[in-house]
Amino acid sequence: MDFRDTPDEAAFRAGLRQWLTDTLPAGWADRTPAPGRWDEAFTREWTRKLYDAGYVGLTWPKEYGGGGAPHTHQGIYLEESARVGAPDHIGVIGLGMAGPTIIAWGTDEQKKRYLPPLLAGEEVWCQGFSEPGSGSDLAGARTRAELDGDEWVVNGQKVWSSYAHIADWCILVVRTDPSASKHAGLSYLLVDMHTPGVEVRPLRQITGDPEFNEVFFTDVRVPRDSMLGQPGEGWNVAMTTLLHERGTLGFALTAALERQVLNLVKLAREVGADDPVVRDQIAQQWIDLQALRFTNYRSLTALQKTGVPGPEGSVAKLHWSETNQRLTKLALSLQGLASQLDGDGAVWDGYWQYQQLRSRGNTIEAGTSEVLRNIIAERVVGLPRSR
Amino acid sequence: MDFAFSSEQEQLRASVRDYLRDRYGDERVVALAESDAGWDPSSWRELADMGWLDPSLGLLEHAVIAEESAYALLPAPWFATVALAWPLLDEQLRDAVAAGERSVTLARHGSVTADAGGDTLTGVATLVPDLTSVTDVLVVADGGVYAVEATPDVVVPRSTMDRTRRLGELRLDRTPARRLDASFGPEVRRRSLALASCEAVGVAQRALDLAAAYTKTREQFGRVIGTYQAVSHKVADIFVALQLGRSLAYWAAWAVSEDDPQADVAVSAAKSAATEGAVLACEYAIQAHGGIGFTYEHVLHRYYKRAQWLEAFEGYGRDHRAAVAAAILDSEGAVA
Numbered sequence: 001m002d003f004r005d006t007p008d009e010a011a012f013r014a015g016l017r018q019w020l021t022d023t024l025p026a027g028w029a030d031r032t033p034a035p036g037r038w039d040e041a042f043t044r045e046w047t048r049k050l051y052d053a054g055y056v057g058l059t060w061p062k063e064y065g066g067g068g069a070p071h072t073h074q075g076i077y078l079e080e081s082a083r084v085g086a087p088d089h090i091g092v093i094g095l096g097m098a099g100p101t102i103i104a105w106g107t108d109e110q111k112k113r114y115l116p117p118l119l120a121g122e123e124v125w126c127q128g129f130s131e132p133g134s135g136s137d138l139a140g141a142r143t144r145a146e147l148d149g150d151e152w153v154v155n156g157q158k159v160w161s162s163y164a165h166i167a168d169w170c171i172l173v174v175r176t177d178p179s180a181s182k183h184a185g186l187s188y189l190l191v192d193m194h195t196p197g198v199e200v201r202p203l204r205q206i207t208g209d210p211e212f213n214e215v216f217f218t219d220v221r222v223p224r225d226s227m228l229g230q231p232g233e234g235w236n237v238a239m240t241t242l243l244h245e246r247g248t249l250g251f252a253l254t255a256a257l258e259r260q261v262l263n264l265v266k267l268a269r270e271v272g273a274d275d276p277v278v279r280d281q282i283a284q285q286w287i288d289l290q291a292l293r294f295t296n297y298r299s300l301t302a303l304q305k306t307g308v309p310g311p312e313g314s315v316a317k318l319h320w321s322e323t324n325q326r327l328t329k330l331a332l333s334l335q336g337l338a339s340q341l342d343g344d345g346a347v348w349d350g351y352w353q354y355q356q357l358r359s360r361g362n363t364i365e366a367g368t369s370e371v372l373r374n375i376i377a378e379r380v381v382g383l384p385r386s387r
Numbered sequence: 388m389d390f391a392f393s394s395e396q397e398q399l400r401a402s403v404r405d406y407l408r409d410r411y412g413d414e415r416v417v418a419l420a421e422s423d424a425g426w427d428p429s430s431w432r433e434l435a436d437m438g439w440l441d442p443s444l445g446l447l448e449h450a451v452i453a454e455e456s457a458y459a460l461l462p463a464p465w466f467a468t469v470a471l472a473w474p475l476l477d478e479q480l481r482d483a484v485a486a487g488e489r490s491v492t493l494a495r496h497g498s499v500t501a502d503a504g505g506d507t508l509t510g511v512a513t514l515v516p517d518l519t520s521v522t523d524v525l526v527v528a529d530g531g532v533y534a535v536e537a538t539p540d541v542v543v544p545r546s547t548m549d550r551t552r553r554l555g556e557l558r559l560d561r562t563p564a565r566r567l568d569a570s571f572g573p574e575v576r577r578r579s580l581a582l583a584s585c586e587a588v589g590v591a592q593r594a595l596d597l598a599a600a601y602t603k604t605r606e607q608f609g610r611v612i613g614t615y616q617a618v619s620h621k622v623a624d625i626f627v628a629l630q631l632g633r634s635l636a637y638w639a640a641w642a643v644s645e646d647d648p649q650a651d652v653a654v655s656a657a658k659s660a661a662t663e664g665a666v667l668a669c670e671y672a673i674q675a676h677g678g679i680g681f682t683y684e685h686v687l688h689r690y691y692k693r694a695q696w697l698e699a700f701e702g703y704g705r706d707h708r709a710a711v712a713a714a715i716l717d718s719e720g721a722v723a
Contacts, residue, residue: 276709280708287711292631300388312633374623382599
């Protein structure tokens, strides 16, 4: 057991730290965070710099443009980025979900075709899993694809699809065999979002921002071979995606929470936090952050030693989401009635108001807390299935 | 970055677990807890023979033993000797402990002072863990540490909720004492906090195992109760609390063993989260058991009482969070 960087990790960290200092705008790390309005042009520019410096796809295979580095490097990248509040790569869904699934299931041609532009940020991906009638119950998906010559013809509707409004490609779960049982009738398509018949409508969230979208498919024609796995294997392919969504997420969640705890401490120092109850609650957030960090390290160590993440990894998203909700509410409570302002004159121009409202989605997106508790109870603790 | 015990440490864990499973089933633990002595003094030599008291063990080995012995609720002054007195022992006591001849606890609350001449002590030390089980007690008095024999004339037992870890009162009246070349400092306290956190992990793991086993088999309304989400989600919450506490407890043990700059906040984080997590685990496990979990007959209350003992030991969670708050709010510089 040793939590210190190895010489290799220390060298990577030092180089990255220097690069971040040199590359981010002057004074970036000390700025007051801004509300959630997202700057697409800046994000695209940042993505290009990250890619050129070799910090994208650190753990991906070298032959497809990745870095072939150990998982700890990706962890260090996320830690250091969080420490200075560096922006994300534009391809969040691509890097976290589409890419790993293509690596696991794709043909050699598919990997060569999709992975390099994904890493470079030249092609942005979105996810088409949830539907109005099937959210947590993915196997109930009704969007269908019918074979017509050498093309699949897709009709249906997806929802809660982040980045769809700027996406070039979509990982899409469709029903190709209506006569098969729920899971067996599904397939997994890679769909060009610029195909005629694809319509994206933004959905405003509780924050007022259109961060995610509805996507309508009307007679959308998709080449027959633009599929991961075989027809009917969609469920298994989708499970790979969700495994990556929930499995390699630990570092990203730790990084996000670390940034938020730093922000909370900054806010507390600004507004004054002498109340022992407030101090107790702030300390609890810090402890919850460390618990997430070291649980993630434990899971990563298991992954490196055995090839499978440990069972402790399943708690990361559940713990993070509930902690982030408590933290952002605490931040609002430090502001008194001014906590109700979200524009001119608001603390930090409304940063915390946005964050608090946004955090309500954390226990819903990427597996609701109810689904995650089912998974822990059934697959980890071994209780009988609840449904 | 490597967050795993070594294969030697894992072998130690397996051997500790095997011994405790063979020798300390629930029935025997309960019988010992209900006995006057509260433990089996002849077992001390067995622990020594297995190397649990060997001076060569490091804190990570102690962490493994602490977790496993709490899982079995081993009634023995191992925690007192190793988590409390250990770093203060002189060579004479250390050798006697390693041979299984002596066991030692630590008394640091009360009004004991050294008499003129310095070779006797007078006063009362309160809330001394396992005082009735040990052969010797180290007393913190006047800034020094003194060794005193824990003979019946100076030991007053106090009825304690956790009957496997009783507190006692030490009453000294010009009692012969030997001053040791040691002082009670923060590093001694850090050790005890890290190991108390590891014990809490063992308690929470047992609470989870009991809750899982029961909810997998108990039927109501024609179904196994583990299929009801109102029940299974509480079991999932036990698992979450256990894993978070375990991560922090192991981090704390490592940080203390390496004298890491974050050792102080690490032990406070671990002590607060792991002991509160153990209490929550036991409370949810009791609830999942329904009426039987509330009986004296069931073993759960014994774990619940140990969890509460650990929560109360060396500061409740809020005391440790106050220390964390001071570290992250009152000084400029890196907080995360």
